Amino acid sequence: MTDDAPEHIADELLAWFDRHGRHDLPWQHPRTAYRVWVAEIMLQQTQVATVIDYFNAFMARFPDVHALAAAEADDVMAHWAGLGYYARARNLHAAARRLVAEYDGRFPRSVESLMALPGIGRSTAGAIVAQAFGVWAPILDGNAKRVIARLAAIEATPGTAAYDKPLWRLAERYTPETRITDYTQAIMDLGATLCTRRNPQCAACPLADRCLSYRRSLQHRIPAPRRRSARAQRETTMLVVADEAGRVLLEKRPPAGIWGGLWSLPEKPAERDLHAFCRERFGIEVRDAGALEPMRHAFTHFELLIHARRVQLRGTARIMEGEFEWFARDARPGLPAPVARLLDAPQQTLNL
DNA sequence: AAGCCGGGGGG
DNA sequence: CCCCCAGGCTT
Known part of the structure; x- marks a missing residue:
């Protein structure tokens, strides 16, 4: 050949x-x-x-x-x-x-x-x-x-x-x-x-x-198309936790995996109760402020459906060290593109 | 050897 | 919507 x-x-x-x-x-x-x-x-x-x-x-x-x-x-x-x-x-x-x-x-x-x-x-x-x-x-x-x-x-x-x-x-x-x-x-x-x-x-x-x-008039057939497999669907729930000052709680993701090492919105396991989860994970009491419009994000091998839920802090924000921190809107670190879009969506900017 | 990783651009 | 792009790492 x-x-x-x-x-x-x-x-x-x-x-x-x-x-x-x-x-x-x-x-x-x-x-x-x-x-x-x-x-x-x-x-x-x-x-x-x-x-x-x-x-x-x-x-x-x-x-x-x-x-x-x-x-x-x-x-x-x-x-x-x-x-x-x-x-x-x-x-x-x-x-x-x-x-x-x-x-x-x-x-x-x-x-x-x-x-x-x-x-x-x-x-x-x-x-x-x-x-x-x-x-x-x-x-x-x-x-x-x-x-x-x-x-x-x-x-x-x-x-x-x-x-x-x-x-x-x-x-x-x-x-x-x-x-x-x-x-x-x-x-x-x-x-x-x-x-x-x-x-x-x-x-x-x-x-x-x-x-x-x-x-040989093969230039349109070479390289051959790649085999494509159906893209899997995944879902996750992210929390937009805001304090009185409009700061948002972000989580640094683990080094390996999707968006490794980037700051992002914290994820809540689907089966966990919102209030219990926030109490145990962040040590804070919260009020559920409702779901946002779900956002789709296509990765190479799967599609992620992001359910975001807005959550209002009750009481005073704790100082958090390490993997969680409060960020003011104009001091946000680099975020994954869909997360940045989610935070910048019109329904978000009203109260944050 | 095959699967996995992220987002943007172009048809 | 689909596919690919100045690839490399892990299993």
Whole structure:
């Protein structure tokens, strides 16, 4: 299947990149290892257009690896709120501290060393050494996978070893010895701008004449669609507990799991009585102020139906330490997007 | 090898 | 509504 795949693509790809590639992304100027690393982590499963504002704000607050390592975890999480995949932020922070402790803040230049850091796999490690240091290394992000799968007419289903294994072998074959930084950017740019998932612009592609999919008119069928399974439904009840001053009680979620490490609204088990639960969990007496409009939130593998209930504190707010805290409206930490939407809904803003 | 993690954008 | 996106970690 891949034996008749093209042998070389770098020359044509680089010539195209010089004229049509992306040369003004924020992490390209200046292109330090720290900036490339942070960008690569943010760009995992997240589109460029979404990342740019987060990246610039992150760099303004944490300009180098020492600043990031010295920061509080909450501060890092707050700058990630809304980006999703919060394990990325926890890993980024942990890796920054290890880089400072073990490497004096200087990035190692080998794929193997970088892969030993949390959150950095083979493709991200390759992108960092290629882009920051000009070291030869293949990458295989979503763009490169699609470009190479089409070039070699890989018909296996994405997400399987039958798909990934030949792609890594071909990624190694195509990665040139020279202009490694530009090549890495070029194959991603081709995938992002011409060799797109739908409606690939083959007429403008510098590799069309050697692309097996194009020559066989398979470019619309490769990559094959992923198998999709029915999305499970889940429900939860969240409490909007407000005190007299309009502050809201938030809970820091455990590090693992959904929204790990983020502040959010406390959840009440469905079977628990509201008053008993608040008494035992928070040590407060409350008045039930009624249900809010349920909110749906779609995750990749399930859909969450959030039943929110407004609860008024009776008496004085206790000072709480640790996993629960009272937050004034303008002092809220970063929240998961649906929780932020819930608190910002018109029915909420009236009395909070 | 397969399942899991979050939110946004585009068709 | 559907699918995918500069993937990696866990089991």
